[in-house]
Amino acid sequence: MSRTPPLGDQRGLWQAVMAAASGRCQCRGTCGKSHAKDGGRCPAAHGAGPVYLLAAPAEPDHLLLPAHKAAALPKQALAAWCPACHDATRRTANKARQAAEPDRLFDL
Template identity: 45%
Template sequence: MSEPIVYAALWRPAMEAAGYRCQCTGQCGNRHAKAGGRCPREHDQHASKHRGPVHLLAVPADLTASDTTACRAAATQLRAWCPDCYTAARAAARKAATAARTAAQNSLFNL
């Protein structure tokens, strides 16, 4: 089984906790209905015949975390994500956070 060149000591516990399977449960916008509600992609498995193997990422559970905060996350704060789900879920989480901040700021001026 392949492992990252750096931070394997943090990556491995996150993968073991996830069973080496992406932990997305629809945050990416895909309901993953065919897989029981959880992304079916597993580490080192081929997603399709046209793509190479999936290499899962260990990233903070908080998808809005800054890169600096993400680098400081403990192993218990990490979740396994396939690159496709992570990219889409992180964009959605950041968009929702921005919308919430904007709404909060607007409410301050509409009192």
């Protein structure tokens, strides 16, 4: 039986992901930006201005998992994301998934 961890456990998980990322977005271009002028990694840092990072699946395909499956991923499968990179990477992964799926509307 799976259960949602208590809020304290979730906060600890978020803190562990942020510590591993040094409080900086871990996107390396999956959002569509090269981040070249920042050494290939998004410069967004947690709490710098209006930016608040979130812990979410590191693999773009895993960003499309249902929430209950994403929440069950281990800490090593998570990354720190700024909202802009997270949303853009998720959109890109969704478009790639749709392009890979055959159009079944007219299959009989």
